[in-house]
Amino acid sequence: MSQKRITLNVNGRAYxxxxxLKTMLLDVLRDQLHLTGTKNGCGHNACGACKVIVDGEAVNSCVYPAK
Known part of the structure; x- marks a missing residue:
């Protein structure tokens, strides 16, 4: 699988x-940044347990591509 390098600003800190290419934001937050407060509830954009704020908008990170 092809890889790319990105910079994320999370809670005022750059990572x-x-x-x-198909990595979801939830996986980056939990697995790479070890920020485990965001939960994987359903994995299908239904429950909202994975909801985070991206550029001022609430998104379900289990289905939101990391970019």
Missing amino acids: EVEIG
């Missing part, structure tokens, strides 16, 4: 990570 540089390498991700696959």
Whole structure:
């Protein structure tokens, strides 16, 4: 799988990570940044347990591509 390097600003801190092209934001937050407060409830955009704010808008991170 092809990889790309991105920079995420989370809680006022910049993180540089390498991700696959189909990596979801939830996976980056939990697995690479070890920020485990965001939960994986359903994995299908239904329950909202994974909801985070991206550029001022609430999104379900289980289905939101990391970019």
